[in-house]
Amino acid sequence: MEQRHLGRTGLRVSRIGLGTLTWGRDTGEEAAAEQLKTFWEAGGTLVDTADVYGGGEAEYLLGQLVGSLVPRRDLVIATKAGSVPDPDRRFDGSRGHLLAALDDSLDRLGTDYVDLWQVHAFDPATPLEETLQALDLAVGSGRARYAGISNFSGWQLAKAATWQLAAPGTRTRLASTQMEYSLLQRGVEREVLPAALDLGVGLLPSSPLGRGVLTGKYREGTPADSRGASQSLAAFVGPYLDEAAGRIVDAVVTAAQGLAVTPLQVALAWVRDRPGVVAPIVGARTSAQLGAALSVEALSLPEEICRALDDVSAPVHRYPDQDWSTL
Structure with missing residues (x-):
């Protein structure tokens, strides 16, 4: 798999x-285990997780597989900190919380460093310079090699x-920002992406398949085995099942038919090759689904399809945002 530099840094990651x-x-x-092996065998290196995924179980599971299944040196492990299970304060970007969370992540991952450590979201209750100092301390201590952010506005x-x-x-240069970006969610193009391009920050798109909707699986209803039918993720998928999204999905399906590929491949290739994008983050239910994504x-x-x-x-x-000459 092709490798790309993460922002204006020397770190190279797989483009998926x-x-x-x-x-x-x-x-x-x-x-x-099947997913990680499929990904590694395809040349994938960047594995993204967070301390809150599965209540910490995602990091723990990844830690159990790294070394026993895939060599640690072959992976670029990225994790996040800052989200908290508190309805009164969803994000905690304080230096104390972030550094303690990093230590806990390292314990679960079974490693003494992560390749990329990201602040999960902006915390308006904490001075930004304090949040950023945690990144400097993490990199300075060797617990993180590079630092990034996630879900920050422009x-x-x-x-x-x-x-x-x-x-x-x-101070540690920001290597990346992780944001939702797909044909169904292009909001980052207004301010986030221009800022990232100008400042040399690489974009890691999350939900690049429109939370699964761009695969076309929901055109005739909600499959029983899909995320849209699951209790935990139905509300996550629901916003992208409206009429406007349907028109975009139809266009993706038409393009796929013309190219003799799948809608998944069309949607993923589109976002992968957008300016400023380094590596879309793909989540899959099975290794077969992941393999289908990696085939892109x-x-x-x-060019005409992209247009x-x-x-x-x-x-x-x-x-x-519009051209002032037209006003």
């Missing part, structure tokens, strides 16, 4: 990443990345 959102909850040890990303660049050699490696969409998909899925951006 393996997500572990359901590991330890809906995905057991055997299925997780101005939050710009402020964080600029702060880190203000003192070269003493050989596919590059023709057609761009047009049908184009988000509406008005002031201040």
Whole structure:
């Protein structure tokens, strides 16, 4: 699999990443092992997890498989910290919480460092410089090799990345930002992606298949074995089952038929090759599903197909994004 630099850093990662959102909850040890082996054998390196996935079980499961199934040196392990199971405070970006969470993650993963450590979300209750100092301390201590953020808005990303660049050699440059991005969710194109491109921060798209909807599996209803039918993820999929999403899915299916490939391949190739994108993070229920996603490696969409998909899925951006000459 082709490798790409993560932002403006020396870290190289596979251009498709393996997500572990359901590991330890809906995905057991055997299925997780099959997925990791399939991913590794295809040349995949980037495995993304978080301390809250499965209540910590996703990290623990990954830790059990690394070394026994796949060599640690062959993987780029990325995890996140900052989300908390507290209805009154969903995110905690304090230095104390983040560093304690990192130590707990390392214990579950069974490793003394992670390759990429990410702040899971912006915490308005904590000074941003305190949050970023935790990244500096983690990298300075060797517990993390690179640092990134996740779910930061455009101005939050710009402020964080600029702060880190203000003192070269003493602060850790942000390598990446992880955000939802697909043909069904192009909101990052308004401010986040332009900021990331300008500041040299690589984009790691989550839910690149529109939470599974872009595969076309929901066109005739909700399959009983799908995430949309599961108690834990039905609300996650539901927002993308409306009429507007249906028109985009239809366009993806038409493009796939014309290219003699699958809708999954079309949707994934589109987001993988967008400017600023480093590696879409793909989560799968089975190793067969993951293998289908990894088969996109050989596919590059023709320019006319990309233009057609761009047009049908184009988000509406008005002031201040539109050209002032038209006002």
